[in-house]
Structure formats: C-alpha cells, structure tokens
Amino acid sequence: MERVLGTRREEVEQSFVEFLEQLKPKHEYLRLFGEIILDVWKEKQVQAVAVHDALLRRSADLKKRKQLLVEAFVYKRALDQHTYRDEFDRLNEEITLADMEAEDARLDQLDVEAAVEFGQYVLLNAGRIWSESSPEQKQRLQKLIFPAGVLFAEGAYRTNTTSMIFFEFGELHVQKEGLVALPGIEPGFED
Numbered sequence: 001m002e003r004v005l006g007t008r009r010e011e012v013e014q015s016f017v018e019f020l021e022q023l024k025p026k027h028e029y030l031r032l033f034g035e036i037i038l039d040v041w042k043e044k045q046v047q048a049v050a051v052h053d054a055l056l057r058r059s060a061d062l063k064k065r066k067q068l069l070v071e072a073f074v075y076k077r078a079l080d081q082h083t084y085r086d087e088f089d090r091l092n093e094e095i096t097l098a099d100m101e102a103e104d105a106r107l108d109q110l111d112v113e114a115a116v117e118f119g120q121y122v123l124l125n126a127g128r129i130w131s132e133s134s135p136e137q138k139q140r141l142q143k144l145i146f147p148a149g150v151l152f153a154e155g156a157y158r159t160n161t162t163s164m165i166f167f168e169f170g171e172l173h174v175q176k177e178g179l180v181a182l183p184g185i186e187p188g189f190e191d
Helices: 009-022 027-074 081-105 112-124 126-132 135-145 164-169
Strands: 151-153 156-158
Touching (some): 009 156, 027 112
Antiparallel strands (some): 151 156
C-alpha cells in the first residue's frame, strides 16, 4: 500500500474528508445566503432589462433619424453628398454602439435558482463529493475551497486561505482542550 509521510493514503484521504466536513456551513445561513443571492439576482435582472430596453429605444430612434436623413438626401435633395455621408456614417456608428451595448446589458437567461441549489448542495456535501470525484475533479474542488492550497503535516490539514463562502458560513468544530489552533484555521476560542 502507498504510504504518505508514514500514514496510509486512505487515512490521509479520510482525514481530508473529515476536514471538509468541519467546514460545512449551517443550513440556516446557507438558506439565507441563497435567498439573498436570488433577491440580488432579481434586482440586477430588473435593472438589466431596463437598461436593455432603453438602449433598444435609443437604437430605434437612431434608425428613424437615419431613415429621415436618407429621405432628406434622396427625395428632398436638402443635403449635399459630403454632409449626408458624414451624418450617415455617424448614425451607423451610434446605432452599432447602441446595439452592442444593448446586447451587453442583457443578462444571460440563467436558471439562477438551480445554480444556487447546486452551490448549496456542493457546500453541504463537499466531503462526499470529493470522495466520489476523479483525481482531476478533486483538484478542481480543492482549488475552489482552498485557493492557496492545503497542506497535510503532523497528521492534520492546514491552510492559509479558505474560500470565502466556507469562511463566512462554516462552523469549525474544534474541541477546547488547551490546544493551539492550526495556522490558517483560527476559530475564536471562548475563555
């Protein structure tokens, strides 16, 4: 069997799963966080639709002005060729910019509720997901949770940085036995 620093690989991996389980967020915080995300998304969606609609109206107005310009030049002969061309090019540029901005302002139609539910599932089941993942998936999940990496030393996992979502909602379960907290995982001990 493969040995890692004098510890069997299975023991190291089981220890990591237990470490992930310690980071599990409280259900009530996670539910509240999901509701906040949905509220913010809905507000952003309303704002995006308003901006998108305003830009579409601007584009339509510019297209009407372009049509009036063409009519003034072709049918009324009210403009000279140079003035017509300059104004025609300027209107085309403004129409293109308004159309591009309208497209950029439109938020993708995303099933944000499903995305929030999936995120909550991952946060609540990180240990199990990690255990059942391929080596490549494990590395991706680890980078998500521990952006600065994670170390295994002296039979324990340590990290300097944990993903903000775990930091904000996690509740580390540390026994108060006069032990010093691991570097990077420094829960507040009560006196």
